[in-house]
Amino acid sequence: MNAEFRLPDLGEGLTEAEMVQWMVKPGDTVMLNQTLAEVETAKAVVELPSPYAGTVTSLHAEAGETIAVGAPLIAFDVDGEESGSAEPDSSDAEEKAQPNLVGYGAAPASSGRPARRARRGAAAASGSTVADAAVREAAPHDALPPTVAEPTVGERPRSTPPVRAHAKRRGVDLVLVAAEVGDRVITRSDVDAYADRVGAPASETASPSEAASAPATPRRPSGDRAQTRIPVKGVRKHTAQAMVKSAFSAPHVTTFHTVDVTATMELIEQFRADKSLAEHRIGPLVVIAKAVCLALSRNPSLNATWDEPAGEIIENHFVDLGIAAATDRGLIVPIIRDAESLSLTGMADALQQLTQTARSGKTGPADLSGGTFSITNIGVFGIDAGTPILPPGQSGILAVGAVRRQPWEYRGEIALRQMMTLSVSFDHRLVDGAEGSRFLKDVADILEQPGRAMLF
Known part of the structure; x- marks a missing residue:
């Protein structure tokens, strides 16, 4: 009997996905929950496990093709016999078809939740996927x-x-x-x-x-006017739509402040020299994330949402902290849940896990939604300041600039100090200039004198 598997609802309001690569081909025998394919949504690359055990009869999409939710993906012979039916309609098929994890496959009428299988596939079409995140180079x-x-x-x-x-x-x-x-x-x-x-x-x-x-390559000949057209899809398409919507729905204001972070950098060096903290990678971004959580507790309007239909401002009593990450697929903002409850070492561990997950391409759609405030670290590119656009639904985002040694007034004299510029953009509908400035000053005070964190 033939059974057809359609692209399931992958959650988060996503209506389509791009076929990255098939792990199977017609004629292959597959097991229940075996990975059939990888698809790329606007937020992540997702593996699709098989809801059937049987033989693949046909594939309805090719790599690079965009598929709408509910469109046919693949057909199976679930009992080894051909039939004109496109959907399983016998008890035999129902025994072989099992529900899959939400967001990773079709959900037939059953309440079981089978475990997700390791990524394997018969005769995989290697090398036909898209990049998901930057990774470190290995041995030559x-x-x-x-x-x-x-x-x-x-x-x-x-x-x-x-x-x-x-x-x-x-x-x-x-x-x-x-x-x-x-x-x-x-x-x-x-x-x-x-x-x-x-x-x-x-x-x-x-x-x-x-x-x-990469090694240097010769410059193109003079007069070569070749062009490359790059389809706007996946994360790039989603980001473009979200940024345009945010920029033209929330009135943005950006405030800048240059901070003497010498004391924070010296404290970080002490942490790194402490063998008991060796397993925790405490860097500037970790301390800044902790400072942001402390400052938000004193300035809750920057941790709020403007609810237009209800005519209300929703102040959150928790911090789901987004950390912007530039990847080969585009900009993603994975979330550290309940960041305000984490110690400094806990924040370091959470940030390290977030980074490793993004680099391996395992960040799921649920981990990219629902943030209440975000941080973008433009300093890693050697940039001092910027005017970041708010993630949709958030009222504040902090851009962290590069740390630079430069002459600065210190205790009545000019000295070489380690300086950083912070830039905070906020939604002027619910955050006025005074509140935005107080928040930025609170973060700066903690970084200038880390001991002030004890006062919060």
């Missing part, structure tokens, strides 16, 4: 052992989303790379080494991290 190819091993049949080559995207851009099949590197995670260097050896073309596009590590 020439440092690899000389022996190679054949990849396990039916198992997807071990790599990360950005590496698979890089392989796709260079036209490299990761199955062939896996045959050379053995049973370890494939790196970008492995892909480049293989591509250079077989004469594959260089990548047409590259992330900032790739561009920084």
